[in-house]
Amino acid sequence: MSHTAQTDLRIRRTHKFLQEAMIELIAEKGFEAITVGDIAERAMINRATFYRHYQDKYDLVAGIFEETANYLMEHMNPMHKDPAEKEAEIPPEIWVQFFEHVADHARLYKAMLGNNGSPWFAARMREHTIKLMLEKEKSMKQLVAPDTLTASAMPEGLALTQLSHVLIGTIVWWLESEKRYTPKQMATWFHRFAFYGYLSALGSETPTPRKK
Structure with a gap:
């Protein structure tokens, strides 16, 4: 697998983890109450990684x-x-x-x-x-x-x-x-x-x- 393909795979995997975390948290506490910290913690990534992919929730x-x-x-x-x-x-x-x-x-x-x-x-x-x-x-x-x-x-x-x-x-x-x-x-x-x-x-x- 090429380096580009590996990078794309990591990006898709990170997006999937973040999106799944968002869906779970919305069901639990509601969209307005969710913070970026909550999402990052649930997705088991750090906040810096979150901000490399998205500006905010x-x-x-x-x-x-x-x-x-x-x-x-x-x-x-x-x-x-x-x-x-x-x-x-x-x-x-x-x-x-x-x-x-x-x-x-x-x-x-x-x-x-x-x-x-x-x-x-x-x-x-x-x-x-x-x-x-x-x-x-x-x-x-x-x-x-x-x-x-x-x-x-x-x-x-x-x-x-x-x-x-x-x-x-x-x-x-x-x-x-x-x-x-x-x-x-x-x-x-x-x-x-x-x-x-x-x-x-x-x-x-x-x-x-x-x-x-």
């Missing part, structure tokens, strides 16, 4: 978010859904993948989005999911004829913001229920809510869900 949280956000963007497949399909019971694959990712990183999301977590992380998650929703929005709008819009439509930005809060709340509820439901079930329920609630908020006369 907020920078560490930013690093955790960037890794998870990059994973989502790199590994999620495009949505595949027949534009003529008006049934909200079959969620696009992108939402199934999203909830599968949350399940795979349950400790992270439960710590960072829960009552003891980081409001900054939650806000960044909402911003990121809005980007996903903007992509989904294109396919949803194809399902509604322009002449079905009503005069009661709310601003699009407000509808997206509300929906992003719903998604984060759904994730927290799911993780706190110890994931008794599958990622596909959660994706289906969230998509059903988004399909009807979001389009209705934008002033579209959406169809009533059909029973199987």
Whole structure:
């Protein structure tokens, strides 16, 4: 193994130790109460080593978010859904993948989005999911004829913001229920809510869900 490869491996290992320490400490005492000293002690490194990698605990949280956000963007497949399909019971694959990712990183999301977590992380998650929703929005709008819009439509930005809060709340509820439901079930329920609630908020006369 080359010296560069060994250095990269040490950096990744240090980042992993620090991130794991952060997640454990958030669950135990809450994000606001955590100090750099706490993180370094739990990760079994000295403070100087911490500051070689991160400026402070907020920078560490930013690093955790960037890794998870990059994973989502790199590994999620495009949505595949027949534009003529008006049934909200079959969620696009992108939402199934999203909830599968949350399940795979349950400790992270439960710590960072829960009552003891980081409001900054939650806000960044909402911003990121809005980007996903903007992509989904294109396919949803194809399902509604322009002449079905009503005069009661709310601003699009407000509808997206509300929906992003719903998604984060759904994730927290799911993780706190110890994931008794599958990622596909959660994706289906969230998509059903988004399909009807979001389009209705934008002033579209959406169809009533059909029973199987």
